[in-house]
Amino acid sequence: MSEFNLIQTLRNRGLISYITNEDNLNKLIESNSISLYCGFDPTDESLHIGHLLPLIILKRFQMAGHKPIILIGGATSLIGDPSFKKEERFLNTIDNINQWTEKISKQISHFLDFTCIKNSALLLNNNIWFDKINILSFLRDVGKYFSINKMINRAAIKKRIIRPDRGISFTEFSYNLLQAYDFFILNQEYQVNLQIGGADQWGNIASGMHLINKKSKKEVYGLTVPLLIQSNGMKFGKTESGTIWLDANKTSPYKFYQFWMNIEDSNVYDFLKMFTFIKVSEINIREQKKFTNNQIVHDKSVLAKHITLLVHGKKQLLAAERITEFLFSKKIIDIQESDLQQLRQDGIPSIQVNNIKDLQEALVLSSLAKSRTQAKNMIMSNSISINTQRISKNHIFNNHDKLFGKFTLLSRGKKHHFLLCW
Incomplete structure (x- = not known):
């Protein structure tokens, strides 16, 4: 019914941070088709790449014959999860949450199969039941099973409590019970036996298991995926220039693709195991050859292709590859207007212009040169290109320089680019 030893497969790929009663869970999923879930609170209009691993695990379980359930936190997002947050979350409006719920639901639909007969994915919203419950019933039927002493000793809560300048509100403190x-x-x-989430969700998952055991005397399970931390200490998915979103309107497919092309070398093969469906044995062979023939750069491109295809589809992957070829291999023939719009969105620095006297002025305006004198020297040294073509003398712009009548790419050497938008 399922992939041979699914849990071991996840472990071999570095996808498990913590798991409860692994032996029993292994027996259950090897002999039965189970239902499992992961929750996503719509606290923004898009998910980001920090959400990818839970989605990939849901996909792996579905491929192995199990039923994945996505729970959108329409109710819990009104509170906000305080887990390992330094400050209290901003409380969003119901209108915003409803709009974000719709957008995030569409994003998630690309990762799972909602139309297969036996184990179609299911998308639910927890406001279905929270809209029906009153505060007294909740406190009597749920709150009585939880010890304040144990709750405040959980790491996620304790970190907030020991900061007297910030503390934690009762609103956020109650979140743990809501998720339980x-x-x-x-x-x-829905006969859900397993909850998955990021490692920072362990306290919330454990509370749910506790509540089920107390009220129903059933054994259920929890599985967390690792939180990926970069060398600068920031969570994976956060960068100096902002979050890498899954929404193409917030992070262009080209920028998304380049994010993976520019990860640290030490992460490449771990990420190939975690984020792709390439066999581990093949990834290990690639790793053994990483120091030969620029193999590690090629493997970064394999990683970028697989994840961009998974998130954005084939059309946008091809666009990201075209833009990459345009910028770094000077292949302009196949470039499309929509590709240049991606570059304008967030791919490279750009500026709206009307009239520019000459190339020297454009180089100063774009900060590719500090002065006209420096710009002149750059041009004379043959280090400046217009639309991938080397320029050896000062140049007056004309309509021929405007791709699709709108864009001109300025380049200094191989790595520094700027887009003029006419």
Whole structure:
């Protein structure tokens, strides 16, 4: 029914941070088709790459014959999860949450199969049950099973409590119980046996397991995926220039593709195991050859292709590859207007212009040169290109320089680019 030893497969790929009662869970999923879930609170209009690993695990479980359930936190997002947050979350409006729920639901639909007969993915919203419950019933039926002493000793809460300047509000403190109730309802109504989430969700998952055990005397399971931390200490998915979003309107497919092309060398093969479906044995062979024939750069491109295809589809992957060829290999023939719009969005620095006297002025305006004198020297040394063509003398712009009548690419050497938008 399922992939041979699915849990071991996840472990071999570095996809498990913590798992409860692994032996029993292994027996269950090897002999039965189970239902599992992961929750996503719509606290923005898009998911980001930090959400990819839970989605990939859901996909792997579905491929192995199990039923994945996506729970959108329409109710819990009104509170905000305080787990390992330094400050209290901003409380979003119901209108925003409803709009974001719709957008995020569409994003998630690309990762899972919602139309297969036996184990179609299911998307739910927890406001279905929270809209029906009153505060007294919740406190009596749920709150009585939780010890304040244990709750405040959880790492995620303790870090906030020991900061007297910030602390934690009762609103955020109650989040743990809300997520626990989600797991309980899903177990009762949809026979969900397993919850997955990021490593920072372990406290919330454990609370759900506790509640189910106390109220229903059932054994359920939790599995967390590692939180990936960069060398600068920031969570994976956050960069100096901002979050890498899954929404093409917030992070262009080209910038998304380049993010993976520019990861640290030490992460390449771990990420190939985590984020792609390439066999581990093949990845290990690639790693053994990483110091030969620029193999590691090629493998970064394999990683970038697989993840861009997974998130954005084939059309946008081809666009990202065209733009890369245009900028770094000077191949202009196949470039499309939509590709240049991606560059304008967030690919390279750009500026809106009307009239520019000459190339020297454009280089200063774009900060590719500090002065006209420096610009002149750069041009004379043959280090400046217009639309991938080397320029050896000062140049007056004309319509021929405007790709699609709108764009001119200025380049200094191989790595410094700027887009003039007419």
